[in-house]
Amino acid sequence: xxxxxxxxxxxxxxxxxxxxxxxxxxxxxxxxxxxxxxxxxxxxxxxxxxxxxxxxxxxxxxxxxxxxxxxxxxxxxxxxxxxxxxxxxxxxxxxxxxxxxxxxxxxxxxxxxxxxxxxxxxxxxxxxxxxxxxxxxxxxxxxxxxxxxxxxxxxxxxxxxxxxxxxxxxxxxxxxxxxxxxxxxxxxxxxxxxxxxxxxxxxxxxxxxxxxxxxxxxxxxxxxxxxxxxxxxxxxxxxxxxxxxxxxxxxxxxxxxxxxxxxxxxxxxxxxxxxxxxxxxxxxxxxxxxxxxxxxxxxxxxxxxxxxxxxxxxxxxxxxxxxxxxxx
Numbered sequence: 001x002x003x004x005x006x007x008x009x010x011x012x013x014x015x016x017x018x019x020x021x022x023x024x025x026x027x028x029x030x031x032x033x034x035x036x037x038x039x040x041x042x043x044x045x046x047x048x049x050x051x052x053x054x055x056x057x058x059x060x061x062x063x064x065x066x067x068x069x070x071x072x073x074x075x076x077x078x079x080x081x082x083x084x085x086x087x088x089x090x091x092x093x094x095x096x097x098x099x100x101x102x103x104x105x106x107x108x109x110x111x112x113x114x115x116x117x118x119x120x121x122x123x124x125x126x127x128x129x130x131x132x133x134x135x136x137x138x139x140x141x142x143x144x145x146x147x148x149x150x151x152x153x154x155x156x157x158x159x160x161x162x163x164x165x166x167x168x169x170x171x172x173x174x175x176x177x178x179x180x181x182x183x184x185x186x187x188x189x190x191x192x193x194x195x196x197x198x199x200x201x202x203x204x205x206x207x208x209x210x211x212x213x214x215x216x217x218x219x220x221x222x223x224x225x226x227x228x229x230x231x232x233x234x235x236x237x238x239x240x241x242x243x244x245x246x247x248x249x250x251x252x253x254x255x256x257x258x259x260x261x262x263x264x265x266x267x268x269x270x271x272x273x274x275x276x277x278x279x280x281x282x283x284x285x286x287x288x289x290x291x292x293x294x295x296x297x298x299x300x301x302x303x304x305x306x307x308x309x310x311x312x313x314x315x316x317x318x319x320x321x322x323x324x325x326x327x328x
Contacts, residue, residue: 004056018043023235026076032159035064042080045139069093071189072175073102075135091146097174105137120204121290125269125314132287170215171198190234197249201291212299222246267316
């Protein structure tokens with residue numbers, strides 16, 4: 001059995017790196033001293049991660065847990081919320097939007113999610129080859145009934161310390177970040193990651209959401225924080241000089257939008273637009289293109305830069321200045 005290895009990242013904040021097939025693992029955090037602790041995020045479902053948490057509870061690495069906090073509803077962060085809430089008796093803390101989304105997909109069969117994903121990809125004009133399959137959230141243990149919702153601007157005490165709640169958007173619908181002005185730390189979940197940043201997808205169950213607009217708004221809020229904050233992300237190492245990464249991520253999204261608009265030629269499907277923006281994608285990225293491209297088109301529609309029309313069950317898009325009069 002794998003014994004948990006806690007890395008001290010700050011005063012009363014330990015990182016527990018949990019296994020995941022990609023992204024170098026998932027960061028869970030344990031706040032506070034034994035007897036007064038909060039778990040932040042829980043890792044993937046399955047026996048391997050469950051065994052690590054059982055060992056942490058048994059050896060006291062996670063002891064006296066008073067809350068299980070889930071930053072967002074994605075399966076690599078919510079995969080063990082049911083187990084930990086039951087084993088510790090602690091309440092589950094999430095935002096309203098993230099808990100609604102987690103409850104929705106947790107209550108759906110894989111076949112139901114596949115049907116919705118197929119409709120979504122068909123409307124985008126994506127070929128059958130290379131399509132990915134939706135994540136099966138029905139494998140999660142039943143969600144714990146003792147849930148407490150947190151809201152933007154709340155101050156909550158976790159692990160003996162006060163934290164400000166900052167709701168984001170983009171990577172998921174209403175993810176929670178936790179801010180300590182005393183420690184100058186932002187627990188960001190997946191809202192800020194290194195490299196090109198987090199993926200900003202549109203969920204097949206909510207195809208009209210403007211996720212990229214929500215993410216731009218979140219990045220703007222990050223710009224208002226003091227420069228000397230350190231970000232503790234949901235994957236990877238602490239991020240120093242975080243505003244440089246904020247600018248890098250924002251510029252990357254702006255460049256993709258500009259590339260799409262510059263190369264757009266007449267009426268085009270989302271699949272055709274994807275090939276303009278994402279050149280030579282890996283098989284993993286190719287499976288995500290329907291969701292990532294929709295974030296771009298939804299944003300541009302919101303900004304009145306493109307228009308959309310249903311053409312025999314497939315959505316087609318025009319630049320606003322190219323749109324026929326009947327589509328204006």
